Amino acid sequence: MDKRKINNPDNHARVIEIEGLNKWFGSFHVLRDISLSVDQGEKIVICGPSGSGKSTLIRCVNFLEEHQEGQITVDGLELTGDLKNIDAVRREVGMVFQSFNLFPHLSVIENCTLAPIWVRKTPQAEAEELAMEYLDRVKIPEQAHKYPGQLSGGQQQRVAIARSLCMKPKIMLFDEPTSALDPEMIKEVLDVMVDLADSGMTMLVVTHEMGFAAQVADQIIFMDEGQIVEQNTPTEFFDNPRSDRTKLFLSQILSH
Amino acid sequence: MNSPSNEAITQYKEARPPPIASVGIIGWLRHNLFSSVSNTILTLVSIYLLSIAIPAIVDWVILSSQISGDTRFDCKVEGACWAWIDQRLGQFLFGFYPASERWRVVIAFILLFPALIPWLTHGIPGQRYLRWFSVAYPVIATILLAGGFGLQEVPTDKFGGFMLNLIVGLSGIVLSLPVGIVLALGRQSKLPLIRWFSIGFIEAVRGVPLITLLFVSNILLPIFLPPDVTLDSIIRVIIMVTAFASAYMAEVIRGGLQAIPSGQYEAADAMGLNYWKSMRLIILPQALRVSIPGIVNTFIGLFKDTTLVIVIGLFDILGIANAMVSNPDWLGLSTETYVFVAAFFFAVCFSMSRYSMWLERRLARQRH
Ligand SMILES: Nc1ncnc2c1ncn2[C@@H]1O[C@H](COP(=O)(O)OP(=O)(O)O)[C@@H](O)[C@H]1O
Ligand SMILES: [Mg+2]
Numbered sequence A: 001m002d003k004r005k006i007n008n009p010d011n012h013a014r015v016i017e018i019e020g021l022n023k024w025f026g027s028f029h030v031l032r033d034i035s036l037s038v039d040q041g042e043k044i045v046i047c048g049p050s051g052s053g054k055s056t057l058i059r060c061v062n063f064l065e066e067h068q069e070g071q072i073t074v075d076g077l078e079l080t081g082d083l084k085n086i087d088a089v090r091r092e093v094g095m096v097f098q099s100f101n102l103f104p105h106l107s108v109i110e111n112c113t114l115a116p117i118w119v120r121k122t123p124q125a126e127a128e129e130l131a132m133e134y135l136d137r138v139k140i141p142e143q144a145h146k147y148p149g150q151l152s153g154g155q156q157q158r159v160a161i162a163r164s165l166c167m168k169p170k171i172m173l174f175d176e177p178t179s180a181l182d183p184e185m186i187k188e189v190l191d192v193m194v195d196l197a198d199s200g201m202t203m204l205v206v207t208h209e210m211g212f213a214a215q216v217a218d219q220i221i222f223m224d225e226g227q228i229v230e231q232n233t234p235t236e237f238f239d240n241p242r243s244d245r246t247k248l249f250l251s252q253i254l255s256h
Numbered sequence B: 001m002n003s004p005s006n007e008a009i010t011q012y013k014e015a016r017p018p019p020i021a022s023v024g025i026i027g028w029l030r031h032n033l034f035s036s037v038s039n040t041i042l043t044l045v046s047i048y049l050l051s052i053a054i055p056a057i058v059d060w061v062i063l064s065s066q067i068s069g070d071t072r073f074d075c076k077v078e079g080a081c082w083a084w085i086d087q088r089l090g091q092f093l094f095g096f097y098p099a100s101e102r103w104r105v106v107i108a109f110i111l112l113f114p115a116l117i118p119w120l121t122h123g124i125p126g127q128r129y130l131r132w133f134s135v136a137y138p139v140i141a142t143i144l145l146a147g148g149f150g151l152q153e154v155p156t157d158k159f160g161g162f163m164l165n166l167i168v169g170l171s172g173i174v175l176s177l178p179v180g181i182v183l184a185l186g187r188q189s190k191l192p193l194i195r196w197f198s199i200g201f202i203e204a205v206r207g208v209p210l211i212t213l214l215f216v217s218n219i220l221l222p223i224f225l226p227p228d229v230t231l232d233s234i235i236r237v238i239i240m241v242t243a244f245a246s247a248y249m250a251e252v253i254r255g256g257l258q259a260i261p262s263g264q265y266e267a268a269d270a271m272g273l274n275y276w277k278s279m280r281l282i283i284l285p286q287a288l289r290v291s292i293p294g295i296v297n298t299f300i301g302l303f304k305d306t307t308l309v310i311v312i313g314l315f316d317i318l319g320i321a322n323a324m325v326s327n328p329d330w331l332g333l334s335t336e337t338y339v340f341v342a343a344f345f346f347a348v349c350f351s352m353s354r355y356s357m358w359l360e361r362r363l364a365r366q367r368h
Helices: A002-007 A054-061 A085-090 A109-118 A124-137 A154-163 A182-197 A210-216 A234-239 A244-254 B024-034 B037-063 B085-092 B099-120 B128-148 B161-187 B194-206 B211-226 B233-258 B264-270 B275-311 B318-327 B334-367
Strands: A014-024 A030-040 A043-049 A069-074 A095-096 A169-177 A202-206 A219-224 A227-232
Touching: A002 A085, A002 B099, A002 B128, A014 A054, A014 A202, A014 A234, A030 A054, A030 A219, A030 A227, A043 A054, A043 A210, A054 A069, A054 A169, A054 B037, A054 B318, A069 A219, A085 A095, A095 A154, A109 A154, A109 B275, A124 A202, A169 A244, A182 A210, A202 A210, A202 A219, A202 B024, A210 B264, A219 A234, A219 A244, A219 B099, A227 A234, A227 A244, A234 B318, B085 B099, B085 B318, B085 B334, B099 B128, B099 B161, B161 B318, B194 B233, B211 B233, B211 B275, B233 B275, B264 B275, B275 B318, B318 B334
Parallel strands: A043 A202, A043 A219, A095 A169, A169 A202
Antiparallel strands: A014 A030, A014 A069, A219 A227
8 A cells, every 4th residue: 555655646638536425236336436547657467256246347447337326537528428438538547458359350460450540540551550569568569461360369369459459548447357368378468468567558457367467567456256355465465465365365275 | 018118208209200101182082082992883873874964064065066057957966956046135135125225234234243242251452332332223223224314214024034033033032031031030039029920920931832922912912002103024023023932031030149159149138229229230130151051042043933923924045945945946945945944043042152151261361
């Protein structure tokens, strides 16, 4: 807690502000009174057992899920049903999914240029240049003209990251980006994410890769049953977990 | 050999070519025609049946047939009597279109190819300009066929023969795809009114035979039109055939839409694409690709259904054939006549089917 305050003096912009967020799926109360604020450049790792609402929480940030109570403000815009705000927020927020969700009918470079061309109105040549720059950054420029189906899982996820970055987002959301990958490919994706973190990107990452969390997170959030059970710096979180639920969770995922 | 060994291999095995018997013609024959006893029996039975049928067909169609003569009484042969083709081919192709103006239909038909081909494949020189030509084509063809702008006017009740099948069939094909897409999207809409309308339209149209729709079209369509507008009967048929086919099309495309994983919608949303852009750029290209067999199936069905125009008094190729076989001069030549008509439909439908297979293969190559 304190470390963040020191690293982020008040002149640092608040980019995400969540207050009293409640969400239900039908009668199922999936998010309960969540409050969270994220400053520019901050990296937050969210972990917790399956079904605890981690995905739902970060999907609320770009309005893939609609909340019923509370306020979510992203980059100064409050997310209500207002389509204009939603579009504006989605332009600033990139998202990487567990299952990549690349567009299989488009080549890698077309995947990367689609949103810049159609959403940001970037001229095609410029968009392609940008795409090559980011494909270079995720270390697969040579795959630019292949189709997603021709790539390995790790490569696909790196393309997905490049695709999001091409929109020059201010915030990146990651929903278990390495959970669908074979073990030998996890590292190549995490390397790219560490790189991105070092470049100063604001990141919300749902992951169980605790090595990654220890390396880059400013804060680790532990969720259970739709609530934030514990929120702390990595050192405190690992060395000194407060709740029994956190201890149990850590013992389970660190044991293998 | 079976006991576990503690050593790792030091030398990898070289790749070898496959055994002779599994490649080449012999390999193919063995694998496909003689792979088992039952397969071998099937192969032999098929060869036997073909050896009976093919010579008999060739004999009837060509060897023992006759192509000259003025009436059926001139035909003295065992095989087919094709003598009527010479007299009647014009009617089979053009109906009652004035003979002196038929060149216009031929030109419209020839221009059809540069109008269609740029939509069917990639890498045609000047593709972009040809597509503009395609957009202009319906106007050009209408003027050529119906007249105006200095061309002698031909009333549409003179249209007939295979030309009529092509006009109604192609118009229906070109229109039913977009209408079907809109209905399929409408059926999935979050807005209840649009959804209910789409479901209502699809179910109402699908639940009724096309022939009924054609019968009632002169009662049904005026309801939706201003009172003083009357519709040409060919336009009426095109509207009804399109409505009918698009209801089926909508269901085929809905199937394709359901095959698209929700992650594709989410990724498009997360990038900030709006509904129409994500449909156009992400969802529909994939959904239509999955639906190709069903779409082409609907096209083929539609094309064959164009023969139903007879119920509202139009003479398509089948109508002309019916008229001819009841003409005393050619009475009794129904086999020849209907084989001839069938050949036209087969040529068009088979081409569509082959095209769709080619397209599917090309798109599949792109993916992997
Ligand atoms: N669209 C949905 N409709 C109904 N229930 C859902 C939906 N999405 C998620 N849930 C439920 O909400 C809970 C939280 O899901 P999720 O946020 O995906 O958890 P996590 O990502 O932590 O595993 C789960 O119990 C899940 O079954
Ligand atoms: Mg999840």
